[in-house]
Amino acid sequence: MAAHLATLDSAVSARPAFVPTAAPARRSVRSVGGTVVSFPDPRTSDPLEAIAETVVADRETMLFAEGDSAGDVYRVVDGMVRVYKLLPDGRRQVVGFLQGGDMMGLTLGPCQLYTAETVTACTLQRFPRARFEAVMDAQPALARRLSARIATELVAAQDHMVLLGRKTAVERVASFVLRLAERAQADGRRVRLPMSRCDIADYLGLTTETVSRAFTKLKTSGTIRLLEGGMVEVVDRGRLAETTESA
Amino acid sequence: MAAHLATLDSAVSARPAFVPTAAPARRSVRSVGGTVVSFPDPRTSDPLEAIAETVVADRETMLFAEGDSAGDVYRVVDGMVRVYKLLPDGRRQVVGFLQGGDMMGLTLGPCQLYTAETVTACTLQRFPRARFEAVMDAQPALARRLSARIATELVAAQDHMVLLGRKTAVERVASFVLRLAERAQADGRRVRLPMSRCDIADYLGLTTETVSRAFTKLKTSGTIRLLEGGMVEVVDRGRLAETTESA
DNA sequence: CGGGTCCTTGACCCCCCTCAAGGTCTGTGG
DNA sequence: CCACAGACCTTGAGGGGGGTCAAGGACCCG
Numbered sequence: 333m334a335a336h337l338a339t340l341d342s343a344v345s346a347r348p349a350f351v352p353t354a355a356p357a358r359r360s361v362r363s364v365g366g367t368v369v370s371f372p373d374p375r376t377s378d379p380l381e382a383i384a385e386t387v388v389a390d391r392e393t394m395l396f397a398e399g400d401s402a403g404d405v406y407r408v409v410d411g412m413v414r415v416y417k418l419l420p421d422g423r424r425q426v427v428g429f430l431q432g433g434d435m436m437g438l439t440l441g442p443c444q445l446y447t448a449e450t451v452t453a454c455t456l457q458r459f460p461r462a463r464f465e466a467v468m469d470a471q472p473a474l475a476r477r478l479s480a481r482i483a484t485e486l487v488a489a490q491d492h493m494v495l496l497g498r499k500t501a502v503e504r505v506a507s508f509v510l511r512l513a514e515r516a517q518a519d520g521r522r523v524r525l526p527m528s529r530c531d532i533a534d535y536l537g538l539t540t541e542t543v544s545r546a547f548t549k550l551k552t553s554g555t556i557r558l559l560e561g562g563m564v565e566v567v568d569r570g571r572l573a574e575t576t577e578s579a
Numbered sequence: 580m581a582a583h584l585a586t587l588d589s590a591v592s593a594r595p596a597f598v599p600t601a602a603p604a605r606r607s608v609r610s611v612g613g614t615v616v617s618f619p620d621p622r623t624s625d626p627l628e629a630i631a632e633t634v635v636a637d638r639e640t641m642l643f644a645e646g647d648s649a650g651d652v653y654r655v656v657d658g659m660v661r662v663y664k665l666l667p668d669g670r671r672q673v674v675g676f677l678q679g680g681d682m683m684g685l686t687l688g689p690c691q692l693y694t695a696e697t698v699t700a701c702t703l704q705r706f707p708r709a710r711f712e713a714v715m716d717a718q719p720a721l722a723r724r725l726s727a728r729i730a731t732e733l734v735a736a737q738d739h740m741v742l743l744g745r746k747t748a749v750e751r752v753a754s755f756v757l758r759l760a761e762r763a764q765a766d767g768r769r770v771r772l773p774m775s776r777c778d779i780a781d782y783l784g785l786t787t788e789t790v791s792r793a794f795t796k797l798k799t800s801g802t803i804r805l806l807e808g809g810m811v812e813v814v815d816r817g818r819l820a821e822t823t824e825s826a
Numbered sequence: 827c828g829g830g831t832c833c834t835t836g837a838c839c840c841c842c843c844t845c846a847a848g849g850t851c852t853g854t855g856g
Numbered sequence: 857c858c859a860c861a862g863a864c865c866t867t868g869a870g871g872g873g874g875g876t877c878a879a880g881g882a883c884c885c886g
Contacts, residue, residue: 417737417741419745420824421824440727440730445737472722475726479726480687482730489737493664493672493739493740494664494674496744497743497783498666498784499666499670529864534744537743540864541845541866541867542841544867578666776832776833787833788833788875789875791834792874794833
């Protein structure tokens with residue numbers, strides 16, 4: 333701590349020392365983890381398909397890191413990816429879990445603004461940035477679909493701000509489970525949570541222990557059940573929805 | 580509280596009862612507060628200007644509310660607007676403060692997703708939605724500029740998630756002051772904070788008291804000074820920047 | 827000058843974080 | 857098949873940052 337910060341330091345030094353919890357991902361998709369399955373097929377109709385390189389990545393593999401020069405754009409075909417930002421002292425905020433159809437690596441600047449790592453084994457499409465932008469320039473309809481997707485992401489981000497700024501721990505976990513259940517399928521009673529409690533905690537602005545306790549409370553109240561293999565069964569969807577914002 | 584929630588209730592009933600702090604804005608721009616200053620001028624070159632209706636709104640005036648049917652799109656010309664979402668029990672999360680050039684009311688769905696109210700007296704441009712969309716369809720260059728702005732907003736939203744999820748109270752307030760100072764001007768040592776402590780608190784996920792205490796700490800440490808009329812002077816910009824993420 | 831709103835400060839408390847221990851599950855090697 | 861190591865999850869005990877409650881001060885405006 334810099335000496336000239338002494339005064340302020342004494343006022344706030346008791347800040348919780350959030351330890352850098354998450355171990356860095358083990359591999360890079362460019363080295364061991366990535367397998368190129370298929371090269372572009374020029375006969376396809378979708379102009380994005382035409383420049384896509386399909387890649388299979390192992391679980392817990394880094395795709396790119398915050399600060400990397402913005403090279404490629406990715407689309408998740410299958411599997412789950414986490415996207416996060418770090419503070420200098422290691423505090424981590426997961427800003428999103430990406431699933432089928434989600435895009436990442438889109439940035440207006442020269443650098444990636446967050447780190448992307450696979451949670452599960454993933455199938456991805458990789459688009460070289462220059463060619464991706466060329467396609468978007470040439471295809472207004474595609475560009476519009478992309479804009480719509482980004483706008484939808486912004487809406488989700490604003491909802492998440494409400495969660496992070498104003499919800500209690502149980503409300504956050506309930507919101508999280510409900511959203512996954514909704515995304516999985518219409519009446520999805522069972523959802524898979526492929527990510528660790530640590531990932532969930534860093535997404536919800538909590539600690540692993542608090543997340544675990546919140547799951548226990550939801551279980552005890554008969555709202556959900558925790559099954560084998562990270563499966564969650566939504567027992568009482570209505571109650572889960574209520575718990576989402578007025579526990 | 581519903582009876583069938585009793586079990587969960589006992590587990591989480593001690594939730595802080597965030598009171599609905601903010602009084603609703605006093606007027607609607609469509610009624611008393613709004614004054615149409617100029618109608619579209621067909622000779623102008625900017626196709627958006629051509630469909631814009633310039634409006635002056637008093638301070639603390641509601642422009643539209645969450646859930647309203649998505650009528651018009653607005654651009655802030657001058658002044659400051661706050662945009663927020665509410666939970667059913669009144670907890671409020673301000674998702675942004677809008678200034679010159681910022682757009683609002685853009686939504687893909689049929690409803691507004693947040694409430695927009697002026698903080699100060701504002702000059703606004705109002706675009707009827709159908710005509711706005713027509714212009715965007717006809718002018719790819721404009722549409723691209725709009726997309727870029729939305730993408731920039733998404734980046735800001737992700738930064739704000741880090742703040743809400745992982746920063747301490749003093750770090751949040753320091754980040755807030757620094758960002759306003761950066762936006763105001765390059766070496767801006769003095770910034771105006773036109774919004775109340777309550778607005779700031781609901782933006783930073785804190786309470787007014789905690790915001791006030793954080794300001795006091797920054798003042799005591801010699802980082803900032805609080806002047807008349809909501810002015811803040813940044814005394815030590817370097818220290819303010821440090822306090823932003825490792826207090 | 828009186829009433830209102832906003833800001834600040836203090837005292838107290840609670841939700842969540844920290845620290846620690848024990849349990850469960852999985853993959854690996856003997 | 858079992859032993860073992862390691863990672864992950866859960867649970868408990870205790871403490872702290874920030875919320876709650878309350879009071880006083882500053883400021884504005886009629």
